[in-house]
Amino acid sequence: GDSVTQMEGPVTLSEEAFLTINCTYTATGYPSLFWYVQYPGEGLQLLLKATKADDKGSNKGFEATYRKETTSFHLEKGSVQVSDSAVYFCALRRSGGSNYKLTFGKGTLLTVNP
Amino acid sequence: DVKVTQSSRYLVKRTGEKVFLECVQDMDHENMFWYRQDPGLGLRLIYFSYDVKMKEKGDIPEGYSVSREKKERFSLILESASTNQTSMYLCASSLRNEQFFGPGTRLTVL
Numbered sequence: 001g002d003s004v005t006q007m008e009g010p011v012t013l014s015e016e017a018f019l020t021i022n023c024t025y026t027a028t029g030y031p032s033l034f035w036y037v038q039y040p041g042e043g044l045q046l047l048l049k050a051t052k053a054d055d056k057g058s059n060k061g062f063e064a065t066y067r068k069e070t071t072s073f074h075l076e077k078g079s080v081q082v083s084d085s086a087v088y089f090c091a092l093r094r095s096g097g098s099n100y101k102l103t104f105g106k107g108t109l110l111t112v113n114p
Numbered sequence: 115d116v117k118v119t120q121s122s123r124y125l126v127k128r129t130g131e132k133v134f135l136e137c138v139q140d141m142d143h144e145n146m147f148w149y150r151q152d153p154g155l156g157l158r159l160i161y162f163s164y165d166v167k168m169k170e171k172g173d174i175p176e177g178y179s180v181s182r183e184k185k186e187r188f189s190l191i192l193e194s195a196s197t198n199q200t201s202m203y204l205c206a207s208s209l210r211n212e213q214f215f216g217p218g219t220r221l222t223v224l
Contacts, residue, residue, distance in 0.1 A: 032211055043118070043204055043215035044157075051211070089156065093211065100145050100208045101172075106156035 002027045006090045006105035013080055013112050021075040021108050023064075023090035031092040033057075033066055033073040034102070038087040047075075047088070080112045117141075118216035120205055126222045133192040135219050137205030146188035147213065148172075148180065151202040163188055195223045 007022040025031065032051045036044040048057030053068035062077045073090060090105040121136035139146065147162040149172075159172030161180040169180050177199060181189040188207075192199055200223045206213040 043217045046212050100210065101159065101162060102213055104157040106154060
């Protein structure tokens with residue numbers, strides 16, 4: 001079945017540090033890939049997405065590139081801020097079908113210290 | 115803006131009680147989902163619905179049921195709450211590729 005594996009946290013960084021959160025997936029075909037973010041006390045929000053190989057999703061300074069050859073979708077940001085402290089989830093949606101079901105990774109807690 | 119609302123942010127119930135969690139979306143989305151979120155386990159799909167009165171089991175449906183009588187409303191029902199159902203419950207809706215989440219209900223079963 002489909003699965004998503006992301007690096008275990010927690011990840012603690014200082015402000016302005018470089019961030020990478022690794023995400024790899026297992027799925028048949030060509031899934032769509034997503035990063036969601038959950039700020040403290042809130043639900044999940046879509047951060048960025050990519051729907052085909054070599055696509056780069058970007059938003060709020062975050063980027064991730066869909067790499068089919070390595071089945072990866074790593075999240076990066078060049079300079080993190082305290083306000084980026086949150087839980088980050090990698091997810092995939094299988095290609096085809098009509099139910100739009102997502103498979104999520106377990107989440108990575110990021111804490112950014114001033 | 116899409117809005118997904120959940121009836122309660124915090125809920126405390128006793129073992130054996132019947133519990134209803136309500137979710138409403140205002141964007142005419144066909145698909146709606148219920149997840150539970152637990153530390154170290156991420157989000158796990160309980161049930162989803164792709165149309166009124168239609169439902170499908172997710173990965174962990176045991177101990178839960180759902181109801182979708184109107185397009186905008188998707189209810190999660192715990193027939194007889196147990197302590198291992200203490201969790202954060204998240205509702206989502208989607209039209210195509212993106213799921214929109216509600217703020218979550220933190221349920222404690224004593």
